[in-house]
Amino acid sequence: MAREPLIPETAHPPRRIRVGDGPLARFLLIGSVLLVTVLVLVAPLLAIFAEALRHGMAAYAASFAAPDTQCAIGLTVFTALIAVPINVGFGIAAAWCIAKFTFPGRNLLVALVELPFSISPIIAGVAYLFVYGAQGLLGPWLEAHDIKIMFAVPAIILASLFVTAPFVARELIPLMIAQGTEEEEAAVTLGAGGWRILRLVTLPNVRFALLYGAALCNARVMGEFGAVSIVSGNIRGQTNTLPLQIELLYQDNNAVAAFAVATLLTLVALVTLVAKAIIERLDAARVKAQGKPGH
Amino acid sequence: MNRVIPGLPLSLGITVLYLSLIVLLPLGALVWQALDVGWERYLAIMSGARTMAAFRITLSTAALATVFNCIYGLALAWVLVRYEFPGKRFLDALVDVPFALPTAVAGLALSALFAKNGWFGGPLAAIGVEVAYTPLGIAMAMAFTSIPFVVRTVQPVLEDLAADVEEAAATLGASDLRVFARIIFPAILPAFLTGASLGFARSLGEFGAIIFIAGNLPLKTEVVSLLTFIRIEEYDYPAAAAIAATLLGFAFVLLFLVNMIQLWQQRRIGTGD
Numbered sequence: 001m002a003r004e005p006l007i008p009e010t011a012h013p014p015r016r017i018r019v020g021d022g023p024l025a026r027f028l029l030i031g032s033v034l035l036v037t038v039l040v041l042v043a044p045l046l047a048i049f050a051e052a053l054r055h056g057m058a059a060y061a062a063s064f065a066a067p068d069t070q071c072a073i074g075l076t077v078f079t080a081l082i083a084v085p086i087n088v089g090f091g092i093a094a095a096w097c098i099a100k101f102t103f104p105g106r107n108l109l110v111a112l113v114e115l116p117f118s119i120s121p122i123i124a125g126v127a128y129l130f131v132y133g134a135q136g137l138l139g140p141w142l143e144a145h146d147i148k149i150m151f152a153v154p155a156i157i158l159a160s161l162f163v164t165a166p167f168v169a170r171e172l173i174p175l176m177i178a179q180g181t182e183e184e185e186a187a188v189t190l191g192a193g194g195w196r197i198l199r200l201v202t203l204p205n206v207r208f209a210l211l212y213g214a215a216l217c218n219a220r221v222m223g224e225f226g227a228v229s230i231v232s233g234n235i236r237g238q239t240n241t242l243p244l245q246i247e248l249l250y251q252d253n254n255a256v257a258a259f260a261v262a263t264l265l266t267l268v269a270l271v272t273l274v275a276k277a278i279i280e281r282l283d284a285a286r287v288k289a290q291g292k293p294g295h
Numbered sequence: 296m297n298r299v300i301p302g303l304p305l306s307l308g309i310t311v312l313y314l315s316l317i318v319l320l321p322l323g324a325l326v327w328q329a330l331d332v333g334w335e336r337y338l339a340i341m342s343g344a345r346t347m348a349a350f351r352i353t354l355s356t357a358a359l360a361t362v363f364n365c366i367y368g369l370a371l372a373w374v375l376v377r378y379e380f381p382g383k384r385f386l387d388a389l390v391d392v393p394f395a396l397p398t399a400v401a402g403l404a405l406s407a408l409f410a411k412n413g414w415f416g417g418p419l420a421a422i423g424v425e426v427a428y429t430p431l432g433i434a435m436a437m438a439f440t441s442i443p444f445v446v447r448t449v450q451p452v453l454e455d456l457a458a459d460v461e462e463a464a465a466t467l468g469a470s471d472l473r474v475f476a477r478i479i480f481p482a483i484l485p486a487f488l489t490g491a492s493l494g495f496a497r498s499l500g501e502f503g504a505i506i507f508i509a510g511n512l513p514l515k516t517e518v519v520s521l522l523t524f525i526r527i528e529e530y531d532y533p534a535a536a537a538i539a540a541t542l543l544g545f546a547f548v549l550l551f552l553v554n555m556i557q558l559w560q561q562r563r564i565g566t567g568d
Contacts (some may be wrong), residue, residue: 018461019471019479020377033374034386036367040439041389043414044404045396051407090313097306111554112314118493118546119322120500122520126527126539127321130328135532137324161317184300194301216395223397225503226520230527243399243503250403250507259407262400269395277388 048266052259063260071237072245073264075153079241080221083160087217088210091168095206096198098169099176100184110173117166124162125230128155132231151233156241159227164220171213175206208279219272223265322543329540332533340537348514349522349538356430356518357498360437364494368445369487375446376453393442398503401439406507409435428510433518436504441494448490452483485560489553496549500542 020029053060063069094113098106116124130136132149142149149155183205187197203210225243232239240248242265249258332340340346375387393401409416409426419426426432456479464474480487502520509516517525519542526535 018377018458019465019474020373022471025471026378029370030374030378030380033367033370034382037371037386037389039415040367041392041442043408044401044439045392047404047407047414048400090310093306093309093313097303097310100300101303101307103303103307109310109314111550112318113310115318115550118496118550120502120520120542120546122500122502122523123325123539123543123546124321126523126535127325129527130324130532130536131321137320137327158317162321165314165317181300188299188301194305197300198302219395219397223400225397225399226500226524229502230524243397246399246403247507258403262403265397265400269392269397269400272395273388273391276391277384 045266045270048259048262052256052263054259055256059256060260060263063257066257068237068240069245069249069257069261072240072242072261075156075240076222076242079153079157079160080218082157083164083221084214084218086161087164088168088214090165091170091172091213091217092198092203092210094169095172095176096202099173100181113169113173114166116162116164117170121159121163121224121226121228122230125159125227128159128162128227128231132158150231151235152239155231156228156239159231160221160224163224163227164217167217167220168210168213171209171216172206175209176202179205208283212276212279215272215275219268222268325536325540325543328532328536332537336533337537340534341541345513345517346522346534346538349517349519350541352430352433352515352517353499353519356434357437357495359434360441360498361491361495363434363438364441364445365487365491368442368490368494369449372446372449372453376450390443390446393440398440398501399507402436402504402507405432405436405439405504409508427508428512428516430516432508432510433505433516436508437498437501440501440504441497444494444497445487445490448486448493449483452486453479456482485556485563488556492549492553492556496546499545499549 020026052063064073094109097103098110098113129150131138132142132155133139134143134150136150139150149158183201184197187201192200222241223243224241225247228241229244229247232241232244234240234244234248236248242261246258246261246265249255249261329337371386371390375383375390406427408414409419409432411417411420411427416427424431426435460478461474464478465471469477500520501518502524505518506521509518509521511517511521519538523535523538523542526532526538
């Protein structure tokens with residue numbers, strides 16, 4: 001392939017042949033990746049809806065009429081309404097101190113923020129049991145004061161907070177580091193206070209990342225299974241969240257109802273991913289317009 | 296340190312307090328409970344046939360799932376970075392499905408697919424392969440839930456790879472495979488290993504997706520997270536504490552490994568290698 005000498009490094013370099021650009025390699029790689037993706041990622045999603053609708057729309061709709069299922073929907077939404085705002089607040093606080101400042105122990109703090117991501121939800125559940133359970137650290141004190149946390153709604157919320165703590169912070173930290181501190185410093189010079197800077201400068205700059213982090217956090221809170229199954233006590237109609245209800249229905253051989261409930265959580269997941277795709281597109285348009293990363 | 300922008304004491308205070316209450320207190324309680332078990336009893340619990348089998352099954356199926364994700368994840372990242380084709384954006388969005396989809400829903404879906412009359416279970420049974428209620432099913436569930444790790448760590452590094460070295464090698468007559476093995480793969484290796492380790496860690500602790508498809512037979516298809524759950528249900532707290540603390544130890548070792556890999560990567564970039 002003939003190349004002109006001294007081509008300057010421009011934004012649009014001439015099309016060059018790179019590794020794997022041959023037609024055969026291209027065809028084989030794209031083809032096999034698409035095939036495996038259809039088998040491992042698309043098929044499970046389709047299977048959920050196919051199984052839920054196996055006996056028609058009427059049976060599908062009827063699955064949601066059961067009082068236990070409605071109770072599970074209510075508890076799941078309630079848990080998300082409490083846990084998501086708390087972890088959004090935590091995510092903003094963590095991102096603010098980690099992204100805008102340097103201090104000793106900063107890397108350790110980052111590692112701590114991401115820690116729940118690498119820990120099995122089962123470990124989280126067991127750990128919470130050892131704090132708030134009857135034999136746990138605070139168990140006797142809680143019992144003496146007649147406060148019920150374990151096997152009740154507070155434990156479900158606490159376990160959900162643990163599992164989803166990193167999600168908002170993880171979206172915000174890299175972006176806020178990339179954006180630097182110039183705009184905030186300018187705002188300080190103009191006499192703005194901390195809260196005003198946060199509200200009018202920093203948060204608008206990261207609003208899309210914040211939205212996506214919250215959406216992902218929400219999907220994970222609603223879908224949390226391992227940790228919640230240990231701390232909830234699985235009391236039907238009382239401490240059953242949607243994922244636990246799915247397992248119960250499945251064990252009761254009520255497959256259609258289990259899959260019908262599963263479609264609700266699948267839709268939450270799909271909406272989350274569509275939101276992400278839209279946000280990425282908006283962001284790409286903004287980078288093109290301003291030449292600066294800014295969700 | 297930035298002294299102009301306000302809010303460090305407040306934000307740092309909130310972050311440290313929250314992490315202490317939500318993350319460190321429970322993990323500390325778990326370690327405290329495990330230490331309370333005592334060394335001899337810990338060894339007795341861990342060397343029990345059922346515990347040993349659970350760890351053997353979990354480690355081997357997680358290894359299998361990681362091998363699958365190393366190959367598929369690398370190919371997926373490559374295809375997403377290097378080629379343009381219709382549906383690419385859709386494919387890119389699909390990668391995050393396992394992060395957003397609840398594990399119980401994933402497990403339910405896989406159990407339907409691999410059931411005897413399922414879309415995959417039927418044809419597979421015809422050629423004598425059983426997935427449901429076997430270690431292969433466990434590996435499938437682990438593989439599904441950890442698909443995004445390798446893709447999402449390798450993708451940005453592959454995107455930043457400069458074309459010139461690759462082209463120089465090609466101009467000198469190196470074959471595609473040789474350029475990949477000698478130039479591209481070493482460059483993405485730290486990210487690749489990081490993704491693989493994180494995926495492996497995730498697989499070790501996976502619970503929701505597995506229990507629907509594993510059959511959950513002690514000594515055969517019982518994973519560590521399930522055994523921990525069963526010990527809790529039996530009120531055998533010392534055993535649950537010992538097993539959970541060991542699993543936590545595995546997670547910390549893998550996190551340490553990931554940090555070492557990242558240090559290695561930073562040093563390589565620092566020396567211009």
